[in-house]
Amino acid sequence: MSVVLNGAEIARALKRISHEILERNHGSSDLILLGIPTRGVAIAEQIASDISGIENSEIECGTLDITMYRDDLRLKPPRNLFPTRIPASGIDGKNVVLVDDVLYSGRTIRAALDALNEIGRPRTVQLAVLIDRGHRELPIRADYVGKNIPTSKNENVKVHISSVDGIDEVTIESDLK
Amino acid sequence: MNTWQIKNLFDVHGKETELNVEAGLFVDQFSQDAQPQTIDARGLTVIPGLVDLHTHLREPGREDAETVLTGAQAAVAGGYTAISAMPNTLPVADTAGVVEQVYRLGKLHQLCDVYPIGAVTVGQKGEQLAELTAMNQSEAKVRIFSDDGHCVADPLVMRRALEYVKLFDGVIAQHAQDPRLTENAQMNEGEVSSKLGLKGWPAVAEEAIIARDILLTEHVGSRLHVCHLTTAGGVELIRDAKKKGLNVTAEVTPHHLLLTDELAGSFDPVYKVNPPLRTNKDVAALRAGLADGTIDIVATDHAPHPQESKDCEWSAAAFGMLGLETAFSICYMTMVKNELMSLSELVDRMALRPAQIARYENQGEIRTGNRANFALVDLNSSWTVEPEQLKSKSKNTPFAGMELPAVIEKTFHNGALVFDRRG
Amino acid sequence: MKNLLSIDDLTKAEAIEILDTAVTLSNLSETGVKKFPTLRGRTVVNLFFEDSTRTRISFEAAAKRLSADVINFSAKGSSLSKGESLKDTAMTLQAMGADAVIIRHNSSGAAHRLASQKWIDGAVINAGDGTREHPTQALLDAFTIRRNLKNDQGDLKGLKVGIVGDILHSRVARSNVLLLSKLGAEVVLIAPPTLLPVGVDSWGTSVSYSFDEVIGDCDAVMMLRVQKERMEDLFFPTEREYSRAFGLTKDRIAMMKESAIVMHPGPMNRGLEISADSAESNKSVIVEQVANGVSVRMAVLYLLIGGATTRDLETHLGENK
Ligand SMILES: [Zn+2]
Numbered sequence: 032m033s034v035v036l037n038g039a040e041i042a043r044a045l046k047r048i049s050h051e052i053l054e055r056n057h058g059s060s061d062l063i064l065l066g067i068p069t070r071g072v073a074i075a076e077q078i079a080s081d082i083s084g085i086e087n088s089e090i091e092c093g094t095l096d097i098t099m100y101r102d103d104l105r106l107k108p109p110r111n112l113f114p115t116r117i118p119a120s121g122i123d124g125k126n127v128v129l130v131d132d133v134l135y136s137g138r139t140i141r142a143a144l145d146a147l148n149e150i151g152r153p154r155t156v157q158l159a160v161l162i163d164r165g166h167r168e169l170p171i172r173a174d175y176v177g178k179n180i181p182t183s184k185n186e187n188v189k190v191h192i193s194s195v196d197g198i199d200e201v202t203i204e205s206d207l208k
Numbered sequence: 209m210n211t212w213q214i215k216n217l218f219d220v221h222g223k224e225t226e227l228n229v230e231a232g233l234f235v236d237q238f239s240q241d242a243q244p245q246t247i248d249a250r251g252l253t254v255i256p257g258l259v260d261l262h263t264h265l266r267e268p269g270r271e272d273a274e275t276v277l278t279g280a281q282a283a284v285a286g287g288y289t290a291i292s293a294m295p296n297t298l299p300v301a302d303t304a305g306v307v308e309q310v311y312r313l314g315k316l317h318q319l320c321d322v323y324p325i326g327a328v329t330v331g332q333k334g335e336q337l338a339e340l341t342a343m344n345q346s347e348a349k350v351r352i353f354s355d356d357g358h359c360v361a362d363p364l365v366m367r368r369a370l371e372y373v374k375l376f377d378g379v380i381a382q383h384a385q386d387p388r389l390t391e392n393a394q395m396n397e398g399e400v401s402s403k404l405g406l407k408g409w410p411a412v413a414e415e416a417i418i419a420r421d422i423l424l425t426e427h428v429g430s431r432l433h434v435c436h437l438t439t440a441g442g443v444e445l446i447r448d449a450k451k452k453g454l455n456v457t458a459e460v461t462p463h464h465l466l467l468t469d470e471l472a473g474s475f476d477p478v479y480k481v482n483p484p485l486r487t488n489k490d491v492a493a494l495r496a497g498l499a500d501g502t503i504d505i506v507a508t509d510h511a512p513h514p515q516e517s518k519d520c521e522w523s524a525a526a527f528g529m530l531g532l533e534t535a536f537s538i539c540y541m542t543m544v545k546n547e548l549m550s551l552s553e554l555v556d557r558m559a560l561r562p563a564q565i566a567r568y569e570n571q572g573e574i575r576t577g578n579r580a581n582f583a584l585v586d587l588n589s590s591w592t593v594e595p596e597q598l599k600s601k602s603k604n605t606p607f608a609g610m611e612l613p614a615v616i617e618k619t620f621h622n623g624a625l626v627f628d629r630r631g
Numbered sequence: 632m633k634n635l636l637s638i639d640d641l642t643k644a645e646a647i648e649i650l651d652t653a654v655t656l657s658n659l660s661e662t663g664v665k666k667f668p669t670l671r672g673r674t675v676v677n678l679f680f681e682d683s684t685r686t687r688i689s690f691e692a693a694a695k696r697l698s699a700d701v702i703n704f705s706a707k708g709s710s711l712s713k714g715e716s717l718k719d720t721a722m723t724l725q726a727m728g729a730d731a732v733i734i735r736h737n738s739s740g741a742a743h744r745l746a747s748q749k750w751i752d753g754a755v756i757n758a759g760d761g762t763r764e765h766p767t768q769a770l771l772d773a774f775t776i777r778r779n780l781k782n783d784q785g786d787l788k789g790l791k792v793g794i795v796g797d798i799l800h801s802r803v804a805r806s807n808v809l810l811l812s813k814l815g816a817e818v819v820l821i822a823p824p825t826l827l828p829v830g831v832d833s834w835g836t837s838v839s840y841s842f843d844e845v846i847g848d849c850d851a852v853m854m855l856r857v858q859k860e861r862m863e864d865l866f867f868p869t870e871r872e873y874s875r876a877f878g879l880t881k882d883r884i885a886m887m888k889e890s891a892i893v894m895h896p897g898p899m900n901r902g903l904e905i906s907a908d909s910a911e912s913n914k915s916v917i918v919e920q921v922a923n924g925v926s927v928r929m930a931v932l933y934l935l936i937g938g939a940t941t942r943d944l945e946t947h948l949g950e951n952k
Pocket residue numbers: 356357358383435436482483
């Protein structure tokens with residue numbers, strides 16, 4: 032197991048993403064961050080707090096559970112649902128930034144787009160991820176990436192976030208069974 | 209013909225013995241020109257052929273469930289040499305014609321004695337007495353009358369029936385069940401029924417009828433036999449009646465000596481029976497009652513049903529379970545293995561006492577000069593109940609898969625080998 | 632969890648998982664999300680041997696919101712009403728590849744029978760069997776109590792629930808007693824002795840013959856439907872006498888705690904077990920129960936057939952071989 036990002040590096044990466052989001056969207060108005068449970072939520076909250084620090088105003092942040100939209104539900108016993116929290120003003124006409132920890136096959140993001148579709152019609156949907164490890168199975172790419180980590184398929188990228196795991200770091204380990 | 213010399217046997221007391229049968233009769237010594245076939249029965253125990261006073265043979269009318277032939281085959285496989293066919297057939301055995309038909313079928317098959325029980329009332333409707341004397345004086349010589357399946361609920365009808373059978377030393381075998389207290393009842397009323405949401409069949413519905421019938425029997429000085437006792441309270445009532453010296457006898461089924469209402473929790477209708485399985489407390493009282501002689505006999509209430517009558521939801525299913533082929537093993541296990549009574553006492557309750565109550569001749573004991581009705585049983589061996597292996601035409605045994613002690617190896621009726629497990 | 636036949640089949644944790652899942656689904660539907668693709672391609676059969684439009688519609692709505700294909704099979708009144716029909720019907724459904732069978736039957740234990748006989752390999756959900764159980768009703772009742780009195784959180788410890796009326800014939804009561812006790816609530820059964828089963832003392836609840844004495848202690852009062860035919864079977868002398876002693880009236884509502892709620896599984900006999908004004912009082916959550924029923928049934932369907940089922944795993948294994 033090796034650590035590929037430590038706490039300070041994660042913080043720096045998220046801060047950079049925050050700046051990029053603001054730059055690309057010309058400020059924080061009409062901007063909504065939606066974290067995908069579980070770790071995407073904590074990451075989205077960190078980005079929201081960074082943006083607020085930069086802009087000196089609150090930014091709307093919610094969560095989007097995509098479990099019910101997964102295409103691999105029937106391969107495993109039923110998974111627990113997580114709450115979906117959409118800011119009261121809704122997503123119609125907004126710039127929605129989906130936030131997740133790792134971008135891999137792209138299937139989670141496909142499910143998230145389906146879920147969003149049921150909730151409303153944003154002006155744009157963008158994607159921010161802490162790690163992009165490649166191996167896409169769908170035509171999906173991230174707009175904001177904390178770090179690109181080339182991996183092989185039998186490696187495991189794990190994002191640890193202090194609010195969930197007690198520590199901020201990203202590790203990589205080979206799946207040697 | 210039917211001449212046997214059976215060696216190396218144990219009797220019911222465990223003593224070594226030998227059995228001689230000549231021309232179908234028990235003999236002390238063979239006559240000079242006798243040519244007995246010899247059987248070395250090493251390890252086996254000889255018991256008198258068992259006698260059942262409560263058998264449902266379904267013929268005529270429901271030959272899809274059982275016939276006199278298949279019922280008799282099941283009987284001899286269970287060590288029985290006399291069975292008593294309950295009258296709830298189609299048509300009901302309430303005339304000399306029907307009882308003679310059943311009797312003759314039994315004779316024809318020559319497997320065991322088949323004695324018809326006559327209905328007390330016309331069509332078992334509980335209203336009008338059937339022609340009891342005609343049935344008694346028929347070839348079938350019916351002496352036991354019962355509306356089994358139904359209770360003779362009307363007190364006046366019951367009184368008259370009890371009085372009337374005194375004409376010929378008959379006995380009324382009552383299925384004690386107050387109909388109003390058991391409308392649409394599905395199982396024993398109590399804790400388990402309260403949780404399962406199945407309509408209860410309260411013990412009091414049985415006990416109220418037993419109490420009333422005992423009083424009527426005392427009043428008119430007749431003879432009462434109480435079918436399939438199931439409750440601790442019922443045992444008490446019989447015990448008191450006997451103390452008073454009344455001519456009241458009672459039976460218990462093997463299933464009520466072992467199974468309880470908890471089994472209904474499976475919702476498997478194989479456990480649906482009337483009267484229903486009761487509680488542990490009742491089972492203990494029934495065992496004690498049988499052991500101390502309050503309950504005179506074991507009777508099977510063998511009640512075959514075709515698969516479709518049980519392969520359904522509980523409330524739609526028929527009441528009843530098979531009994532003939534498992535009765536001896538179940539009783540041996542619950543009573544003798546548990547040291548509640550000796551083998552000789554059990555055999556007394558399953559052979560001699562029922563023969564005495566019914567006045568069946570040549571049954572229930574091994575006595576020189578009698579027709580040779582007996583069975584050879586291996587008490588040290590065991591068997592597993594497999595429904596498909598049973599001789600009965602139906603397969604509704606609640607004991608499927610159970611390993612039971614005591615294997616009936618051979619059964620002889622009138623000296624003829626009518627059942628041989630090995631052949 | 633393969634089937635939902637009885638509340639007894641659930642651990643406390645599983646029961647709470649169902650309620651929590653239902654909370655998530657219910658909140659989503661308040662966000663405006665009415666439909667999920669989750670059960671696309673799954674076949675759900677409503678097998679109703681007994682009329683119950685409201686339960687059937689509730690299950691149907693739940694299944695459709697999850698995008699399942701729904702087949703309604705009403706066996707009542709057809710030649711299939713007794714005996715082997717249950718088996719035959721099950722075989723038919725099996726051949727159609729039903730992933731879940733929701734069964735309502737007038738015989739206690741019918742759902743168990745369907746599930747235990749291997750007539751069918753889909754999930755079996757008991758939607759009411761005779762006078763035995765109605766587990767999804769109990770779950771929606773617990774959901775409603777928890778939403779109103781426990782802010783959608785945890786178990787029901789510290790609450791007292793009165794169940795009033797025809798306990799003897801009520802599957803709703805049986806399931807509720809099991810579930811409420813499992814979730815830590817205290818249950819008091821309030822009924823005339825004729826409408827309490829012999830053996831009720833083994834249920835682990837308290838029993839009261841006096842509604843007035845206990846109503847003030849209850850956090851929730853669950854009124855049961857009383858069928859008028861019970862009168863003919865001598866369970867009570869007259870409707871008037873019944874409602875005087877055990878009906879919920881305005882006067883009795885006034886005796887209830889400030890925060891207490893009034894529930895009824897429906898359909899109501901207004902004027903018998905519940906007066907019209909009680910049913911519509913501000914303590915009544917009867918309409919809410921109906922909406923909660925859909926969320927709870929969605930949760931049950933999701934947890935039973937949303938993930939891999941036994942059959943999926945078997946097919947999968949088969950493919951690997
Ligand atoms: Zn009987």
